[in-house]
Amino acid sequence: MSTVAIPRGTDTKERLLRAAEGIFGRHGYAGTTLRAVTAEAEVNLASANYHFGSKEALVMEMLRQRVAPINEERLRLLDEAKRKAEFGPIPLEDILEALIMPLGGAARGQDGTDLSFLQLVGRSFSEPAEFMRRVHDTFFRELAEVFMGEIRRSCPQATEADLWWNLHFAINAMLGSLSQCRRVEAMSNGICEAADLDGMLNRLVAFLANGFQANTPPSRTV
Amino acid sequence: MSTVAIPRGTDTKERLLRAAEGIFGRHGYAGTTLRAVTAEAEVNLASANYHFGSKEALVMEMLRQRVAPINEERLRLLDEAKRKAEFGPIPLEDILEALIMPLGGAARGQDGTDLSFLQLVGRSFSEPAEFMRRVHDTFFRELAEVFMGEIRRSCPQATEADLWWNLHFAINAMLGSLSQCRRVEAMSNGICEAADLDGMLNRLVAFLANGFQANTPPSRTV
């Protein structure tokens, strides 16, 4: 049932964060019970509240530690692409790569690929819990603005509405597809392999880069 | 807090299904409590178990009643497109329209556009609850096969892996984007309007049709 056991000797706070990560990824916020987390972490139930104050605070801290480095890497890659483009418009594909590829790096732990981490990121977006919305605003609103700035420069012919809609589609395709990547294996009867992270991410980037080139046609009746 | 009140006179079973619909859409499966549902339906708490046997059965029945007509409409549109193409390969855009447009019709109730219905559909995909996975397999596995059959005929040059991955991206973009369509309004500071259902769906179809044309490039290192 559980994933790789958390090594003994690790201090309690760290063990809690690690256990929360796996359980949140697999079962979502509501399904993350402190009893399950403390059991997997092999620590006492009360220690969760002792160290973090509340379940919300524990999950928030876990997300912060996991998401912050990814966003830093995203901005770093975006900056790198900017310099590569000599501060002119960045090719859209490079922008999307900067957004997407850091997720691959983060999912590749020391003990192989951890797909439940991708679920975790996806859930942080789709969770209905009210406080998760705040979480997301905290971590992603500013990032979206920065990326939108570059996208705008790269697609001068598109309207603002076009760009925001396309970014919306891209973000949701990214989070949904990665979060649910196990499903494509089942659907395709094993032809697609989610464990091939690079393959998956490259396909995703190509798909979204193409999608972005859609100049939205005028509304038509269906 | 609640949406439009459910008209009195409606029989209990119907009231429960309608209330469950709105609450499930807004708060997900775990957040759908029988107490909240029966309160919104203005019926007694015990009636949920009396009429449906369990919370799972109530939600399942609600989903069945909502999803089944959509899938029928999807197959009808696909068939229509097939005949329009004189039983040759169907244009990819038409296939995607058959998949997506019925969601718009379903979200347009008698009292205006009901965006929470789109959330409902999206959640039925992303919910971590184990039984929701079964729900989904029940309703969508066969549908995916049928659509894949047509997609395959329309893209003879692509590999099976290409097609399944692209379909995966498209489905997740569709469900995620529609489910979270409120967010694009916030992100764009009101430039994008989710209430304009036709506009949103047309943009989505265009985006995905373009994305599908991505011939996945060979894996490259990043």
Add this chain to the structure above:
DNA sequence: ATGTGTTTAAAACATAAGTTTGAAAAGGCA
């Protein structure tokens, strides 16, 4: 060694939620 602040432990508490129960009310039919 002793005292002090920190961490862990077991148990209890309070609340929320799915379900069950038994009686009352409503509906239908001879």
Add this chain to the structure above:
DNA sequence: TGCCTTTTCAAACTTATGTTTTAAACACAT
């Protein structure tokens, strides 16, 4: 009307879960 079935209702039951409490164990400086 009288009888039977179906439905509604209020209340209780059971379990799950976040949180708190109190004491013991521990770490470490004096």
